[in-house]
Amino acid sequence: MASNRSSATAIVPNDLEPYWMPFTANRAFKARPRLIARAKDMHYFTLDGRKLIDAAAGLWCTNAGHNRDPIVAAIQRQAAELDYAPAFQFSHPKAFELASRIAALAPGDLDHVFFCNSGSEAVDTALKIALAFHNVRGNASRVRLIGRERGYHGVGFGGVAVGGIVGNRKMFGALIAGVDHLSTTYNRAEQAFTVGEPEWGAHLADELDRLVALHDASTIAAVIVEPVAASTGVLAPPKGYLQKLRAICDKHGILLIFDEVITGFGRMGYAFAAERYGVIPDMITFAKGVTSGAVPMGGVLVRKHIYDAFMRGPEHVIELFHGYTYSAHPLACAAGLATLDIYREEGLFERARKLETPWAQAAMGLKGLPNVLDIRPVGMTVGIDLASKPDGVGKRGFEALEAAFYDHDLTLRAVGDTLAMSPPLIVSEDQIGEIFDKVGKIIRQVA
Numbered sequence: 001m002a003s004n005r006s007s008a009t010a011i012v013p014n015d016l017e018p019y020w021m022p023f024t025a026n027r028a029f030k031a032r033p034r035l036i037a038r039a040k041d042m043h044y045f046t047l048d049g050r051k052l053i054d055a056a057a058g059l060w061c062t063n064a065g066h067n068r069d070p071i072v073a074a075i076q077r078q079a080a081e082l083d084y085a086p087a088f089q090f091s092h093p094k095a096f097e098l099a100s101r102i103a104a105l106a107p108g109d110l111d112h113v114f115f116c117n118s119g120s121e122a123v124d125t126a127l128k129i130a131l132a133f134h135n136v137r138g139n140a141s142r143v144r145l146i147g148r149e150r151g152y153h154g155v156g157f158g159g160v161a162v163g164g165i166v167g168n169r170k171m172f173g174a175l176i177a178g179v180d181h182l183s184t185t186y187n188r189a190e191q192a193f194t195v196g197e198p199e200w201g202a203h204l205a206d207e208l209d210r211l212v213a214l215h216d217a218s219t220i221a222a223v224i225v226e227p228v229a230a231s232t233g234v235l236a237p238p239k240g241y242l243q244k245l246r247a248i249c250d251k252h253g254i255l256l257i258f259d260e261v262i263t264g265f266g267r268m269g270y271a272f273a274a275e276r277y278g279v280i281p282d283m284i285t286f287a288k289g290v291t292s293g294a295v296p297m298g299g300v301l302v303r304k305h306i307y308d309a310f311m312r313g314p315e316h317v318i319e320l321f322h323g324y325t326y327s328a329h330p331l332a333c334a335a336g337l338a339t340l341d342i343y344r345e346e347g348l349f350e351r352a353r354k355l356e357t358p359w360a361q362a363a364m365g366l367k368g369l370p371n372v373l374d375i376r377p378v379g380m381t382v383g384i385d386l387a388s389k390p391d392g393v394g395k396r397g398f399e400a401l402e403a404a405f406y407d408h409d410l411t412l413r414a415v416g417d418t419l420a421m422s423p424p425l426i427v428s429e430d431q432i433g434e435i436f437d438k439v440g441k442i443i444r445q446v447a
């Protein structure tokens with residue numbers, strides 16, 4: 001019989017205190033740690049050798065599955081061959097190769113790539129490019145940035161400012177000036193238990209016209225939205241909403257940025273969700289799935305006219321005063337190329353498209369369980385809202401996260417009292433059944 005125990009000998013840390021963990025309840029974690037020793041394909045293994053099915057692709061990132069041999073080998077080869085090349089005024093061949101491969105996957109003329117190391121850096125890079133783009137074209141008054149309530153754009157000052165999560169904003173002062181927000185597209189009364197894109201809500205894009213009337217188009221640089229707002233609970237765009245946003249941006253000369261840090265690289269059944277929705281933004285931010293989470297990498301795809309606007313003046317002069325020491329790091333580029341090979345060879349984007357229906361059906365099977373207020377499957381993701389406990393928002397969600405890990409050998413995301421799942425795209429139909437069977441038990445356990 002296959003053992004659920006790992007033969008790996010894992011080192012157990014003797015002091016959990018010094019590491020200040022990100023977006024984590026540190027005291028609760030350190031009292032009852034959830035440590036992961038190794039991973040393979042769809043599974044994590046704990047220090048004591050338990051095998052957990054990963055229903056969250058790590059943090060929405062390991063789209064090709066964990067520890068895939070070709071990615072591991074590519075990273076190992078690269079580390080032995082070229083550890084680092086200066087990112088400024090020098091480079092290495094794989095940076096150009098990866099940019100070409102990503103540009104080829106992107107729709108329309110999104111054909112230039114600026115590399116960085118995370119989703120947060122990608123967002124701040126895109127916002128800076130938007131401001132600088134208008135500046136080089138003589139429109140320096142276009143400085144306002146528009147985000148959306150319940151948007152998550154990482155943790156840089158720019159990303160937090162355009163983001164719409166109060167907990168991420170309230171401690172950090174005035175952030176950056178000149179930011180406004182569209183309303184969230186989510187309305188439970190109108191949309192509960194919708195599979196895919198809701199019918200209700202396209203009219204909310206008209207708020208952009210209202211903000212233009214308030215501020216004037218000549219002051220607005222860009223609008224940034226996630227095509228599907230993932231981190232705050234998987235909120236699919238209402239039918240026609242993104243198309244409307246595009247049209248209003250065009251009307252007023254405002255750049256449209258899609259933050260595809262989660263929706264990119266197959267999560268929505270396509271290389272980018274822009275393709276699913278038939279809307280070409282001016283920039284796409286990406287990260288996570290580009291290397292299947294194996295090495296940190298992010299980037300911004302920009303349309304040709306944006307890149308071209310900067311390519312003028314004396315040729316020895318730097319065109320954009322922005323970049324990171326580790327932009328297009330050789331290890332990240334090697335991992336990215338190997339990851340894109342897997343996506344292509346295994347047809348993982350098409351696979352996600354095919355699995356979307358069985359995934360959604362399995363998710364909707366949880367309707368009617370105690371405290372389930374909404375279930376929202378879209379692409380290979382789902383958000384499940386649970387009613388909060390009377391003694392605290394987020395408590396039931398946290399209990400579900402703990403129950404999943406300790407009692408049901410499953411990892412998922414809990415955001416407040418919303419459970420979110422987004423498995424690696426190699427998930428089988430049997431494993432989809434296993435995941436939702438476990439989630440059903442967890443929901444009953446925390447009732």
Ligand SMILES: Cc1ncc(COP(=O)(O)O)c(C=O)c1O
Nearest residue numbers: 118119120152153154259261262
């Ligand atoms: C849409 C979006 N943008 C930006 C980020 C930030 O990415 P990172 O954590 O790599 O900085 C995330 C992370 O989940 C995200 O979902």
